[in-house]
Amino acid sequence: MGHTEETRTDSPTRREFCLHTCQAASLLTLAAFAQACGSPTASDSISAPPLPTVSGSVVTGGVTVATGGSSPLAAVGSAALVQSSAGNFLVSRSSATSFVALTAVCTHQGCTVSDFENQNYVCPCHGSRYSLNGSVVQGPAPSSLRQFTTDFANDVLTIHT
Secondary structure: OOOOOOOOOOOOOHHHHHHHHHHHHHHHHHHHHHHHHOOOOHHHOOOOOEOOEEEOEEEOOEEEEEOOOOOOOOOOOOEEEEEEOOEEEEEEEOOOOOEEEEEOEOOOOOOEOOEEEOOEEEOOOOOOEEOOOOOEEEOOOOOOOOEEOEEEEOOEEEEEO
8 A cells, every 4th residue: 555645735633723713712811801800891991080180399318398378288177299209198187287198009919009089099090089087988909009208397298208
């Protein structure tokens, strides 16, 4: 009996076709899971209003912020995002002479917490919510925001860093 050579055509074999089809289906499934685990989609986006922003001045040992007049921090119950070269801070005014200052860095993935709704700070990246004292109200954040001590005199708040 003679040996015949099989000639190959450009068409894939049945085995190759099935292999490539399974690979494509697997990639599509992984892509769908990755999208579901990533940032919010248009249908479930985070839509809390942004905090007013205030500029802070870096001084030895901290950051100072003017709180009088037209400052977003002039009224009791107000809150603002303080931006400075030393970092960003979430500040709320709890009484005429008391403030709470927190880091604005979300403990989930390091985004800047910049939104505010229903007396909660809201991270715009994945929706973590924090109370005015920095404790987690809603995840995915795993831990509270760091709190800083403050001093207040002559309408100037000092955040000790």
